[in-house]
Amino acid sequence: MTLQIVFNDFIDLIFPRCCEGCEKPLIGNEETICTVCRISLPRLNSEGMNKDTLQYKFVNVPEIISTHSFLLFTKKSKVQKLLHVLKYRGNKEVGILMGFMFGQEMLAAGELPNAELIISVPLHRKKKKNRGYNQSDLLAEGFSSATGIPWSGTALERVKYTETQTGKSKTERRENVRGVFEVREKSLPESVIIMDDVLTTGATLEECVETLKTAGCTQFYILTIALAQH
Numbered sequence: 001m002t003l004q005i006v007f008n009d010f011i012d013l014i015f016p017r018c019c020e021g022c023e024k025p026l027i028g029n030e031e032t033i034c035t036v037c038r039i040s041l042p043r044l045n046s047e048g049m050n051k052d053t054l055q056y057k058f059v060n061v062p063e064i065i066s067t068h069s070f071l072l073f074t075k076k077s078k079v080q081k082l083l084h085v086l087k088y089r090g091n092k093e094v095g096i097l098m099g100f101m102f103g104q105e106m107l108a109a110g111e112l113p114n115a116e117l118i119i120s121v122p123l124h125r126k127k128k129k130n131r132g133y134n135q136s137d138l139l140a141e142g143f144s145s146a147t148g149i150p151w152s153g154t155a156l157e158r159v160k161y162t163e164t165q166t167g168k169s170k171t172e173r174r175e176n177v178r179g180v181f182e183v184r185e186k187s188l189p190e191s192v193i194i195m196d197d198v199l200t201t202g203a204t205l206e207e208c209v210e211t212l213k214t215a216g217c218t219q220f221y222i223l224t225i226a227l228a229q230h
């Protein structure tokens with residue numbers, strides 16, 4: 001055992017670092033999320049949720065080749081807690097780690113999209129300034145470092161501020177987000193991944209696709225960290 005490890009164990013005793021999912025103290029080399037949580041977070045398939053049902057989300061958008069969500073979002077779950085920590089408690093590591101785990105698992109399953117660039121769904125600059133970062137950028141960064149697919153947080157800009165989508169129907173949400181994005185990069189590849197945190201109705205993601213189509217993108221893969229049933 002090196003002196004550094006002894007020292008780290010000593011620090012952990014005095015200031016225990018806790019798992020962001022279950023709040024138990026982290027042990028050994030564990031970082032941010034403990035091993036038990038990492039293994040037991042509800043993957044879509046293991047919860048009896050057929051991944052194919054996701055494809056029906058975007059049945060009217062033929063340019064979307066496939067849709068994948070990493071985890072199932074339910075109220076009062078660890079997934080909700082982790083996303084809360086990421087969005088409202090300033091913990092950027094949680095985002096990078098969840099994106100990394102998602103990338104690792106898609107790679108291991110041989111399901112990695114054949115895309116040249118990951119584009120994160122942008123926040124309006126006011127919201128980004130308040131939060132200090134865009135959580136989808138962190139997810140894209142983590143996914144990118146696991147898979148080697150480059151990412152961009154500046155390909156799209158959210159030019160209109162929209163109020164919360166909660167409580168609105170898909171048609172209302174679709175209207176609410178019309179024209180909120182603009183393309184900010186001159187040349188984009190044909191095949192891209194769009195990365196977001198939670199998939200609900202998919203209205204925002206559809207608007208991203210519509211906007212990116214005007215910049216020459218033709219094939220889209222939708223990836224989100226969590227799927228909310230609604």
Ligand SMILES: [Zn+2]
Nearest residue numbers: 019022034037
């Ligand atoms: Zn835990």
